[in-house]
Amino acid sequence: MSEESHPKAEDCNCLAVRQAARHVTQFYDQFLAPIGLRMTQFSVLSRIKKRGPMTINALAAELVMDRTTLGRNVLPLEREKLIAILPGKTDRRSKELHLTELGRERYEAGAKRWAAAQRQFDVAFGDRRASELRAILRAVTKTNLSGKAAN
Amino acid sequence: MSEESHPKAEDCNCLAVRQAARHVTQFYDQFLAPIGLRMTQFSVLSRIKKRGPMTINALAAELVMDRTTLGRNVLPLEREKLIAILPGKTDRRSKELHLTELGRERYEAGAKRWAAAQRQFDVAFGDRRASELRAILRAVTKTNLSGKAAN
DNA sequence: CTTAATTAAGGGTATATGCGCGTATATGTG
DNA sequence: CACATATACGCGCATATACCCTTAATTAAG
Numbered sequence A, B: 001m002s003e004e005s006h007p008k009a010e011d012c013n014c015l016a017v018r019q020a021a022r023h024v025t026q027f028y029d030q031f032l033a034p035i036g037l038r039m040t041q042f043s044v045l046s047r048i049k050k051r052g053p054m055t056i057n058a059l060a061a062e063l064v065m066d067r068t069t070l071g072r073n074v075l076p077l078e079r080e081k082l083i084a085i086l087p088g089k090t091d092r093r094s095k096e097l098h099l100t101e102l103g104r105e106r107y108e109a110g111a112k113r114w115a116a117a118q119r120q121f122d123v124a125f126g127d128r129r130a131s132e133l134r135a136i137l138r139a140v141t142k143t144n145l146s147g148k149a150a151n
Numbered sequence C: 001c002t003t004a005a006t007t008a009a010g011g012g013t014a015t016a017t018g019c020g021c022g023t024a025t026a027t028g029t030g
Numbered sequence D: 001c002a003c004a005t006a007t008a009c010g011c012g013c014a015t016a017t018a019c020c021c022t023t024a025a026t027t028a029a030g
Helices: A013-035 A039-051 A056-062 A067-079 A101-125 A127-142 B013-035 B039-051 B056-062 B067-079 B101-125 B127-142
Strands: A083-087 A095-099 B083-087 B095-099
Touching (some): A013 B013, A013 B101, A039 A095, A127 B013, B013 B039, B039 B056, B039 B101, B101 B127
């Protein structure tokens, strides 16, 4: 018997989640493409819509995204006037991301498309399994992998 | 009662899998960083190592990656002499990706790091749940979401 | 109040991602 | 064989991702 079973490449957690992410993102992006939004962009608009104006740092944390990544992802949205980036009221270092009226409209249009994609996914994958999927993915995202204590 | 429950943004399958992918990728990439490999690159080397020389198209399909994406991802690996890109023997349009000796060595080094990351993930998330996670993610990746018949 | 430590964000660099369009080669058909 | 079709791949474009280092502003220490 082997004293220790070598971990196998085909069991890579990271590869599995990345492949799934690519597969699912392409699907959702097809639905959003006609209105000129990507999934990432829709996520940003959706979050701001729901939670109100937020700073880069705060939004990045909620989206589980690097701060600098969000800073760049936000630029196309600002260019298209979907969001406004205003200086923070109390802290002049920070920037508040505001949803513009145009952004709200675009979000609403996107929400319809998103809902269609979501329905189709749930049908294809099964409602129950889709629900399981989201639960286990949320658990993954919440897991402190580094082992260090989270302050 | 509402005649139909609106799908909720926080239940987005796509966002969930993307966030998890970012979270997990950062973790694995930290392990691979010291030897100068990213997860994507390690996946490419690993696949070629396991399956032997492959064309861009074939490898892209296996990695659930767009053909053009892989075409670009392969360039840094070629630049560092980890893989060799040779013209296809029978079909001159295709290119065969070969693992070089240097690439094999780098892969072996990466495999050690990857195994450490994988172990730590499995411990933090739980072996059983990690196994479930991979199973459901594989199911997602395999699911034909478009509804069209797959030729 | 002055200085040190902390925090918010930008810029540089590099890779990752995929669509649309174009080119070269291969294959099927008459 | 000539021609239409299919396939393998590259390039341009735009966004996505995250590292490092830096700057500006806030907050804590003295």
